[in-house]
Amino acid sequence: MKQFVIAIVGLVFLTPQVRTAEPVPLRGYSSDSARAEREWEAKFRAIPDPATLRAYMQRLAARPHHVGSAYDRENAEWILSQFKEWGLDARIETYDVLFPTPKERALELVEPTRFTAKLEEPTVAGDPTSSQHAEQLPSYNAYSIDGDVTAPLVYVNYGVPDDYEALDRLGISVKGAIVIARYGGSWRGIKPKVAAEHGAIGCLIYSDPRDDGYYQGDTFPSGPFRPADGVQRGSVMDMPVYPGDPLTPGVGATKEAKRLPLSEAITLTKIPVLPISYGDAQPLLAALKGPVAPERWRGALPITYHVGPGPAKVHLRAMFNWDTKTIYNVIARIPGDTYPDEWVIRGNHHDAWVNGAEDPVSGTSALLEEARGLASLVRQGWKPKRTIVLCVWDGEEEGLLGSTEWAEDHAEELGRKAAVYINSDTNGRGYLNVEGSHTLERFINGVARDVEDPETKLPVWKRLQLRRLANPASSAAPADRQEARQRADLRIGALGSGSDYTVFLDHLGIASLNLGYGGEDGGGIYHSVYDDFYWYTHFSDKDFVYGRALAQTAGTAVMRLADAELLPYDFDDFTDTIRRYIEEVAKLAQQKRDQTIERNRQIDEGVFGATEDPRERTVAPAKEAVPPFLNFAPLENGLAALQRTTELYDQALARAAENGGAALARAALRDANARLIAVERALTLDGGLPNRPWFKHQIYAPGFYTGYGVKTLPAVRESIEQKQWQLADEQIVRVGKVLENAGEAIQGATAELTRAAK
Numbered sequence: 001m002k003q004f005v006i007a008i009v010g011l012v013f014l015t016p017q018v019r020t021a022e023p024v025p026l027r028g029y030s031s032d033s034a035r036a037e038r039e040w041e042a043k044f045r046a047i048p049d050p051a052t053l054r055a056y057m058q059r060l061a062a063r064p065h066h067v068g069s070a071y072d073r074e075n076a077e078w079i080l081s082q083f084k085e086w087g088l089d090a091r092i093e094t095y096d097v098l099f100p101t102p103k104e105r106a107l108e109l110v111e112p113t114r115f116t117a118k119l120e121e122p123t124v125a126g127d128p129t130s131s132q133h134a135e136q137l138p139s140y141n142a143y144s145i146d147g148d149v150t151a152p153l154v155y156v157n158y159g160v161p162d163d164y165e166a167l168d169r170l171g172i173s174v175k176g177a178i179v180i181a182r183y184g185g186s187w188r189g190i191k192p193k194v195a196a197e198h199g200a201i202g203c204l205i206y207s208d209p210r211d212d213g214y215y216q217g218d219t220f221p222s223g224p225f226r227p228a229d230g231v232q233r234g235s236v237m238d239m240p241v242y243p244g245d246p247l248t249p250g251v252g253a254t255k256e257a258k259r260l261p262l263s264e265a266i267t268l269t270k271i272p273v274l275p276i277s278y279g280d281a282q283p284l285l286a287a288l289k290g291p292v293a294p295e296r297w298r299g300a301l302p303i304t305y306h307v308g309p310g311p312a313k314v315h316l317r318a319m320f321n322w323d324t325k326t327i328y329n330v331i332a333r334i335p336g337d338t339y340p341d342e343w344v345i346r347g348n349h350h351d352a353w354v355n356g357a358e359d360p361v362s363g364t365s366a367l368l369e370e371a372r373g374l375a376s377l378v379r380q381g382w383k384p385k386r387t388i389v390l391c392v393w394d395g396e397e398e399g400l401l402g403s404t405e406w407a408e409d410h411a412e413e414l415g416r417k418a419a420v421y422i423n424s425d426t427n428g429r430g431y432l433n434v435e436g437s438h439t440l441e442r443f444i445n446g447v448a449r450d451v452e453d454p455e456t457k458l459p460v461w462k463r464l465q466l467r468r469l470a471n472p473a474s475s476a477a478p479a480d481r482q483e484a485r486q487r488a489d490l491r492i493g494a495l496g497s498g499s500d501y502t503v504f505l506d507h508l509g510i511a512s513l514n515l516g517y518g519g520e521d522g523g524g525i526y527h528s529v530y531d532d533f534y535w536y537t538h539f540s541d542k543d544f545v546y547g548r549a550l551a552q553t554a555g556t557a558v559m560r561l562a563d564a565e566l567l568p569y570d571f572d573d574f575t576d577t578i579r580r581y582i583e584e585v586a587k588l589a590q591q592k593r594d595q596t597i598e599r600n601r602q603i604d605e606g607v608f609g610a611t612e613d614p615r616e617r618t619v620a621p622a623k624e625a626v627p628p629f630l631n632f633a634p635l636e637n638g639l640a641a642l643q644r645t646t647e648l649y650d651q652a653l654a655r656a657a658e659n660g661g662a663a664l665a666r667a668a669l670r671d672a673n674a675r676l677i678a679v680e681r682a683l684t685l686d687g688g689l690p691n692r693p694w695f696k697h698q699i700y701a702p703g704f705y706t707g708y709g710v711k712t713l714p715a716v717r718e719s720i721e722q723k724q725w726q727l728a729d730e731q732i733v734r735v736g737k738v739l740e741n742a743g744e745a746i747q748g749a750t751a752e753l754t755r756a757a758k
């Protein structure tokens, strides 16, 4: 290695442009430890192997492996045996959770004609595992309540609150009706929740071919997209209230845990729900009359979409076995050498709805390759400073069961020790996608610069930057392009929910990241029997090079966090992001006000009566009270505190990094690191969000009415969206105080760093 360094130094003198190729300093590292780190990381990135990834997938996706199945447990035990074979300290931690499975499912059109839904996904010739019917979990939505209902049908588009406003204008009520909603537009669990709030007594959810089927491309097996009989399974638990076992909110579902009676489990749906294919949905939708659906409601079935209600009347029966099942989390630890009580946690789930090659095995396999790589480095003498905890979760699909129960069970210890949680789930071909805590935005940008895209050979960071130039995400395209060209770091998205990071970030206030590749492989097998090895190896990352890229990215991130002298959080990007969020909520309040004033005026002017077709039945909206002005000063003051303390922290870090970071190398940084870990915790409040105390983080939460979709500054934003003005005023004060708390936590870290680096 020494010879290599000399060669580089020589080149620097000869050709000035080579100087730019010198590695950027690593944040939180002295020069000496950065050099050693880069060597270990390069060794690590050479280890993950596409052939091995392929073999893991073949093994793990060979049979259906949902919670409670024989193969779910066999997979957990196999993963454990792999970890042990590589020399890792590993074990299985179990929990006992409520997990309903279908006992009876029936759906029929009873008027004006008769049709019985198949509710089956047939074997596809050439796809060997699609025939494993005896082990497949039938298509259903987990945590639907039992029900047997017959009622007129109403089509509600995506079934989100806006759609019900449109129904109001059409004079259509869903009271006493069964609604049929298409997948998309929100997380699926929102659809039965909103339908029940409007008085519906049953809910069907189907995959429309416009969003998920032949409109997108050729269907399986000729192409990757959803075939006519493919069904999306999935949980409809009310996860925006709390995820995990419905019977043990806030505590681990251990054998001895106190459990709620089933009747008190508020995260079950209020009405029965069943997911269906577009093959089964078409006759139901074709039998609807009533108004023609608004244009944006129409899908790609060869029918005219009507809203109803009726004359289509359907009978829905869904009954479940309300069993308790054991879930198996596989947990491995690599003990830290310098800071054993600071943990870097990395997780991906192993359970699936059926065979689950894409979801989750594409991600699980990458995690296994990381474990194999890290274990190999340990055998070669690598000693991470911090403890690395590798977690392979069970029960993610049903409601983030494995991660939530484990983290609730270990909450006290995690609160003290966990520095970062890094998650992945499904993986595919394309661009690196990162979401997470903005205190880690700068850090993960650094990692992305050091991983090579397997197809273009560009750094994955560069490829993502160029994509943002080609295809800016928002309509403010020129500004976005300028920013993508000039800002040092590419922005990362905020985390809502939808995978195992939820409990770490939202409940415990642990800085988190979610990583994955994708964007170049369309698909329509999500949560169906066709998400299997055959599909994945024909239509997705078939040579597993992006599986290798994920292992390289997440593994590098874990190592770089575990080995840093000082944890590499950054508060500049964080503060910049908070500033944007405050601007957004202030703008939202102004828009709500302007819209209400304009609409009231239009009602007074008689606009609706005059412009809507008098022969169609429509209902003019009612006048509303004009929203008051809100006082955003507490948020602005909190932001100012963040800006001030961040600047001082940056100065302290710059001083510590002088002279090759001699101070970092020499100082005892335990207390400074502990203070840094406390910054993300300071963004939580014990009382949680107004209507859901389990969600404690005050910057990020899944939306109460969007599900997976994130709401930033959720307490403020949602009270504005829901027109609860007094609550909004209170929450602005409360969240402003949280920002000030975070500023104080940063100040504490600055003081500790300055003291230690003297």
Ligand SMILES: [Zn+2]
Pocket: 349, 359, 360, 396, 425, 426
């Ligand atoms: Zn998944």
